[in-house]
Amino acid sequence: xxxxxIHGFDYNNEHDFVKIQNNLKKxxxxxxxxxxxxxxxxxxxxxxxxxxxxxxxxxxxxxxxxYKTKEIIEKVSSHGKITVxxxxxxxxxREIPLIIEAAEKLNSEPDVFLFDGNGYLHYNHxxxxxHASLFLNKPTIGIAKSYLKIDGVDYIMPENEKGSYKxxxxxxxxxxxxxxxxxxxxxxxxxxxxxIDLGTCNKIAMELVNKDSRLPIPVRxxxxxxxxxxQTLK
DNA sequence: GCGACAG
DNA sequence: ATCTTGTCGC
Numbered sequence: 001x002x003x004x005x006i007h008g009f010d011y012n013n014e015h016d017f018v019k020i021q022n023n024l025k026k027x028x029x030x031x032x033x034x035x036x037x038x039x040x041x042x043x044x045x046x047x048x049x050x051x052x053x054x055x056x057x058x059x060x061x062x063x064x065x066x067y068k069t070k071e072i073i074e075k076v077s078s079h080g081k082i083t084v085x086x087x088x089x090x091x092x093x094r095e096i097p098l099i100i101e102a103a104e105k106l107n108s109e110p111d112v113f114l115f116d117g118n119g120y121l122h123y124n125h126x127x128x129x130x131h132a133s134l135f136l137n138k139p140t141i142g143i144a145k146s147y148l149k150i151d152g153v154d155y156i157m158p159e160n161e162k163g164s165y166k167x168x169x170x171x172x173x174x175x176x177x178x179x180x181x182x183x184x185x186x187x188x189x190x191x192x193x194x195x196i197d198l199g200t201c202n203k204i205a206m207e208l209v210n211k212d213s214r215l216p217i218p219v220r221x222x223x224x225x226x227x228x229x230x231q232t233l234k
Numbered sequence: 235g236c237g238a239c240a241g
Numbered sequence: 242a243t244c245t246t247g248t249c250g251c
Binding site: 127 | 238239240241
């Protein structure tokens with residue numbers, strides 16, 4: 001898959017992460033570029049980390065699935081030294097280099113990408129799923145396992161039933177949605193990445209959940225794959 | 235010093 | 242994210 005920074009923003013000569021994020025906000029389009037019932041191929045992205053000789057290394061996996069049959073179509077990966085530290089709110093700057101490197105190896109062209117982390121549910125509406133969409137030029141969805149509190153606003157716990165959800169409203173605006181994908185497990189935090197609306201994100205995520213995990217299958221499989229990669233590369 | 239903190 | 246054993250439950 002060919003990757004290009006479609007908006008030509010100079011990312012390398014800019015070291016102010018907040019400024020970059022705020023400049024990118026003008027490219028957010030929460031309108032569907034593809035209808036949910038026309039999706040054929042979806043992808044999940046995740047990374048794992050380890051330390052060696054005082055340095056941090058990471059491995060990225062992208063798992064591509066047939067959206068309807070859930071069969072694995074393709075998987076690609078990348079790995080290397082990680083130079084950017086983890087700072088809440090700036091995850092994208094740490095993870096995107098390896099994500100792009102892996103995505104460039106894709107033969108297929110997924111209709112939608114699911115990320116481990118937030119999208120619009122972010123201090124600057126620019127979580128990793130939204131940020132990455134500007135490179136991938138495809139609809140993206142943020143799937144977070146824990147809540148990133150913004151402006152002191154807590155989320156409302158959804159009912160303990162499959163599919164129950166509560167929108168996360170901050171300063172009178174819907175940032176995302178907390179969704180109970182399965183009973184008796186912690187909910188997940190879904191938000192728009194880009195080129196898609198929240199209801200469609202929710203629908204896609206639920207379509208991709210099975211009995212094995214509370215997470216959508218592509219994200220879960222990518223998570224498992226990064227652990228295998230780590231023990232191979234470590 | 236204390237608490238917060240996507241991954 | 243990662244470090245880690247047992248253990249409760251289906």
